[in-house]
Amino acid sequence: MRKEIERNTERYVRSFADEDIRKALTVKNEFENALNNPYQLRLRSDGPRMGATLFTGETAQILKQSVNRGGFEAQPTMFQFGYQFGKAISQRR
Numbered sequence: 001m002r003k004e005i006e007r008n009t010e011r012y013v014r015s016f017a018d019e020d021i022r023k024a025l026t027v028k029n030e031f032e033n034a035l036n037n038p039y040q041l042r043l044r045s046d047g048p049r050m051g052a053t054l055f056t057g058e059t060a061q062i063l064k065q066s067v068n069r070g071g072f073e074a075q076p077t078m079f080q081f082g083y084q085f086g087k088a089i090s091q092r093r
Contacts, residue, residue: 012081046085053078 055063055076065071 044087046087047083049080049082049084051080053080 055078060076062070063072063074063076066073
């Protein structure tokens with residue numbers, strides 16, 4: 001499963017036409033931040049965002065229940081992947 005996720009992620013990243021975005025997603029320290037650029041007052045904070053959610057309790061039970069019992073027959077997990085565009089103003093002077 002892990003290899004499949006890596007392959008799919010790589011395929012998705014390669015589909016970007018913009019070389020700068022591809023580099024920001026795949027090359028270490030290629031993105032702007034206060035550590036990479038300590039003397040810049042304005043930084044680009046855009047980039048990929050990923051997250052995972054694990055549902056517990058009643059919500060997890062409902063997700064796992066069969067459809068005929070009002071559930072969804074699904075695993076109580078969710079994965080998010082997106083891209084955010086933005087700029088950040090540094091506090092350093």
